[in-house]
Amino acid sequence: MIVTIDRALDAGQVAQLRAHLHTAGDAWVDGRATAGYQGAPVKFNRQIDEGSQAAARCQAIVLGALERHPLFISAALPNAVYPPMFNRYSEGMTFGAHVDGAVRIDPRTGHKLRADISATLFLSDPEDYDGGELEVMDTYGLHSIRLRAGDLLIYPAASLHQVTPITRGERLGCFFWVQSLVRDDGRRSLLFEMDTALQQLNRTGADEEARRTLVGCYHNLLRQWAEV
Numbered sequence: 001m002i003v004t005i006d007r008a009l010d011a012g013q014v015a016q017l018r019a020h021l022h023t024a025g026d027a028w029v030d031g032r033a034t035a036g037y038q039g040a041p042v043k044f045n046r047q048i049d050e051g052s053q054a055a056a057r058c059q060a061i062v063l064g065a066l067e068r069h070p071l072f073i074s075a076a077l078p079n080a081v082y083p084p085m086f087n088r089y090s091e092g093m094t095f096g097a098h099v100d101g102a103v104r105i106d107p108r109t110g111h112k113l114r115a116d117i118s119a120t121l122f123l124s125d126p127e128d129y130d131g132g133e134l135e136v137m138d139t140y141g142l143h144s145i146r147l148r149a150g151d152l153l154i155y156p157a158a159s160l161h162q163v164t165p166i167t168r169g170e171r172l173g174c175f176f177w178v179q180s181l182v183r184d185d186g187r188r189s190l191l192f193e194m195d196t197a198l199q200q201l202n203r204t205g206a207d208e209e210a211r212r213t214l215v216g217c218y219h220n221l222l223r224q225w226a227e228v
């Protein structure tokens with residue numbers, strides 16, 4: 001399931017992030033610092049050192065916004081979120097086709113996190129660069145995605161994906177992984193569709209007893225499938 005979360009961050013939060021990133025100086029390092037043996041040969045970008053102050057400031061902004069975001073919670077059912085990372089693609093930079101590693105180690109806690117969902121938060125507007133599409137390949141084919149600054153894309157971490165070369169300008173982004181309460185993408189999609197439909201029924205004031213039964217079904221499915 002690929003879900004776009006419009007305005008995951010508002011314009012003020014995006015501006016704050018950009019200001020931190022533009023003044024991060026030496027905290028920008030080679031993106032290959034955190035790539036595995038599959039990703040390293042195809043990864044050409046810069047990213048913020050995970051241990052830097054700039055990273056900590058930016059992570060707080062992103063996590064603060066997401067933990068209150070109902071659509072993100074409904075779609076991802078987060079159990080643990082890897083500390084967000086930040087990258088920059090200038091002209092000629094690219095990240096070739098790869099699948100993200102299955103297990104990440106949280107650098108702050110040493111805890112392992114299973115990457116069920118990959119997330120990309122766009123921090124540059126599409127008119128600020130050419131190229132730099134995020135291309136995700138799933139069972140329905142290839143999806144080519146460029147979103148507005150502040151929009152978030154979540155997609156199955158099992159997908160093959162790439163960032164095409166930048167031909168003009170600069171593309172700033174944030175990326176991270178989520179260990180979901182529900183590991184299976186198909187089950188998670190069903191729960192998301194059900195929750196979305198329930199929200200709609202709530203807004204339209206549909207039959208209360210039927211809604212109560214459906215909410216019960218939602219929670220009882222989640223109870224069967226959740227791993228905590």
Ligand code: NI
Nearest residue numbers: 098099100161
């Ligand atoms: Ni990736």
